[in-house]
């Protein structure tokens with residue numbers, strides 16, 4: 001998950017302390033030198049302790065792969081921090097999820113005699129899952145705080161797991177327990193008065209949980225490219241919420257040109273028109289041509 005404030009050419013009705021934007025951190029090495037000092041990387045070894053089983057593709061080695069990638073010299077100047085353990089995490093989660101859902105996941109995670117516990121074939125709680133599940137939420141909240149605190153941070157990258165965009169108000173599914181990005185979006189609104197929050201989701205799967213959370217909320221924008229048909233089955237162009245949902249499904253085999261066309265003709269014009277105060281990216285990289293989980297063929301440059 002990556003979070004940044006909207007650029008200053010999208011004027012907001014409120015002024016925020018850190019209301020301008022540096023470009024995305026993961027561009028060329030030349031731009032990295034100037035950008036990463038204002039980028040906050042939030043991560044913690046605890047995220048690798050969540051263990052859904054050795055046959056699950058959403059596995060701890062995802063964290064190690066990113067650790068290796070970000071250990072290069074180009075990232076020396078990243079500001080790095082572990083997410084705080086936050087007393088307000090439950091309150092933030094309950095802005096998106098039903099109390100019964102929160103209580104169920106917490107109770108299942110604490111029932112050590114019955115761990116690992118499979119909610120479904122993909123979504124498994126293990127002995128150390130609860131710390132990671134809540135930590136992933138806290139990382140998003142910390143990122144929002146950093147952006148609005150006037151600390152000079154212009155964007156943040158939350159290197160977390162488990163992911164969140166499939167978790168619905170009362171349902172864990174697709175590796176996801178709580179909707180990390182929707183929770184961060186709601187928090188930006190309630191804590192800092194952000195009037196318009198946008199989530200752009202380029203994960204190869206559609207973020208049914210984020211879409212559900214935003215469905216009737218015209219001040220929240222959701223734009224997604226994803227392979228379709230594919231899990232979870234949602235994400236048709238006809239799913240528009242109150243005009244705030246913008247789905248741009250792609251077909252198996254699509255690559256750079258189709259992805260860029262979807263972004264440039266559908267998602268980004270709608271995003272520009274929405275004039276968000278903050279942009280959150282559901283930054284799943286499983287649409288990469290090297291990822292066998294699906295059949296989109298995006299390159300590194302497409303993500304940048």
Ligand SMILES: [Zn+2]
Nearest residue numbers: 203205284286
């Ligand atoms: Zn995915």
